[in-house]
Amino acid sequence: xxxxxxxxxxxxxxxxxAVAVVLGFGFGFFLERGGLGNARKLAxxxxxxxxxxxxxxxxxxxxxxxxxxxxxxxxxxxLSVVYLLPTWTVPQLVGGLVFGAGFVIGGLCPxxxxxxxxxxxxxxxxxxxxxxxxxxxxNESYPMFAGFYDSYAMGQVTLAxxxxxxxxxxxxxxxxxxxxxxxxxxxxxxxxxx
Amino acid sequence: xxxxxxxxxxxxxLALLAPLADPGFRTRRTDxxxxxxxxxxxxxxxxxxxxxxxxxxxxxxxxxxxPEAVSASQAVSGGAARGTIVxxxxxxxxxxxxxxxxxxxxxAVLFMEDAIGxxxxxxxxxxFPADASPAERAAFDRQAEVSRYFGxxxxxxxxxxxxxxxxxxDQTRRRGCAF
Numbered sequence: 001x002x003x004x005x006x007x008x009x010x011x012x013x014x015x016x017x018a019v020a021v022v023l024g025f026g027f028g029f030f031l032e033r034g035g036l037g038n039a040r041k042l043a044x045x046x047x048x049x050x051x052x053x054x055x056x057x058x059x060x061x062x063x064x065x066x067x068x069x070x071x072x073x074x075x076x077x078x079l080s081v082v083y084l085l086p087t088w089t090v091p092q093l094v095g096g097l098v099f100g101a102g103f104v105i106g107g108l109c110p111x112x113x114x115x116x117x118x119x120x121x122x123x124x125x126x127x128x129x130x131x132x133x134x135x136x137x138x139n140e141s142y143p144m145f146a147g148f149y150d151s152y153a154m155g156q157v158t159l160a161x162x163x164x165x166x167x168x169x170x171x172x173x174x175x176x177x178x179x180x181x182x183x184x185x186x187x188x189x190x191x192x193x194x
Numbered sequence: 195x196x197x198x199x200x201x202x203x204x205x206x207x208l209a210l211l212a213p214l215a216d217p218g219f220r221t222r223r224t225d226x227x228x229x230x231x232x233x234x235x236x237x238x239x240x241x242x243x244x245x246x247x248x249x250x251x252x253x254x255x256x257x258x259x260x261p262e263a264v265s266a267s268q269a270v271s272g273g274a275a276r277g278t279i280v281x282x283x284x285x286x287x288x289x290x291x292x293x294x295x296x297x298x299x300x301x302a303v304l305f306m307e308d309a310i311g312x313x314x315x316x317x318x319x320x321x322f323p324a325d326a327s328p329a330e331r332a333a334f335d336r337q338a339e340v341s342r343y344f345g346x347x348x349x350x351x352x353x354x355x356x357x358x359x360x361x362x363x364d365q366t367r368r369r370g371c372a373f
Contacts, residue, residue: 007287009294066208073215081290168212175209 003077028115037115039107039123046104048192051185058178069171084156091149106130227293229280229304231312235340238262243277249292250284260313261344278302282309318346 002008006016034056035041044050071077103109108116108127116124142149160170195203237244238261246263248255255265260282279296281289282305289305296303306312320341322334338348 007290009291062205062209066205066212069212069215070208081287166213168215171212172209175205179206 007081031115036112043107048188062178087154090152231316239343246280280304282306320348321351
């Protein structure tokens with residue numbers, strides 16, 4: 001077992017930050033190359049005219065999921081120490097709705113707003129400014145909703161844990177769902193694209 | 195076939211094979227380098243050569259530490275350490291990451307996460323369910339024996355003890371048991 005590299009001491013704290021910067025540049029580069037720095041393409045997700053975002057994100061999820069599963073099966077990655085973001089169901093649902101509203105209004109999400117700004121788009125800069133103002137407002141008003149923020153905690157759970165299914169079966173289910181989503185996306189684009 | 199078609203076929207193939215993978219494979223795998231509190235307590239009771247290193251800050255170490263543990267600032271990485279080296283942290287995962295730094299020769303370097311909490315719950319204040327099966331009872335007897343060796347108080351209760359390390363530490367102190 002030798003990965004995650006940071007958890008097993010192969011990367012120091014500073015080295016892991018340097019790796020994060022490199023991965024961040026790579027992430028932004030491929031988002032931009034995939035056209036996800038364009039607000040019209042991103043907003044098309046919500047009008048069902050362009051579902052590139054769904055295809056890119058679901059492809060990334062499937063790639064990472066299969067990679068981690070089989071590397072874990074081979075004993076290269078210790079999945080028990082891969083960090084899982086804890087789940088707070090209702091607060092995260094509300095957060096998702098707020099995120100979605102901002103996404104469809106602005107046409108960009110926080111990550112792609114960085115990509116758009118990096119390519120000189122003014123709407124990217126506007127979204128970035130709004131994001132930082134939102135962060136400040138969130139921190140200043142946090143005491144008002146701290147109780148709700150920490151409610152409905154489920155800890156670090158996976159789909160397999162919640163469904164009570166073996167991990168391998170859940171992997172197959174997610175891939176089947178991805179294939180279905182891609183097929184549906186093609187039909188929706190054919191019907192609603194102008 | 196295009197590149198995308200090849201990738202898609204590969205993904206589908208790997209997904210179809212996934213359910214056939216080892217049925218014991220789960221997302222939560224036990225790391226063979228991790229040692230639990232009961233095992234460590236038995237090693238100490240049996241005088242097995244082991245060096246326990248506390249990776250927390252000196253203030254936390256002075257407040258409470260595992261029996262025979264030395265603070266990281268006093269420990270030697272390799273060198274004079276005897277037998278198995280066991281590292282523990284305060285729950286930040288540093289013990290796992292520090293294993294490579296303490297590795298020397300063929301000596302095993304193991305780690306414990308949340309060692310203080312586990313020690314207080316499993317050794318000093320273990321709680322066993324009243325409706326345990328015979329196999330569970332045998333495991334509990336082993337744990338109870340080592341608990342009493344270190345001055346712990348095994349109890350039988352209906353609920354799993356979910357008290358935090360701070361609360362358990364305060365209760366342990368009130369009994370007058372100190373390390």
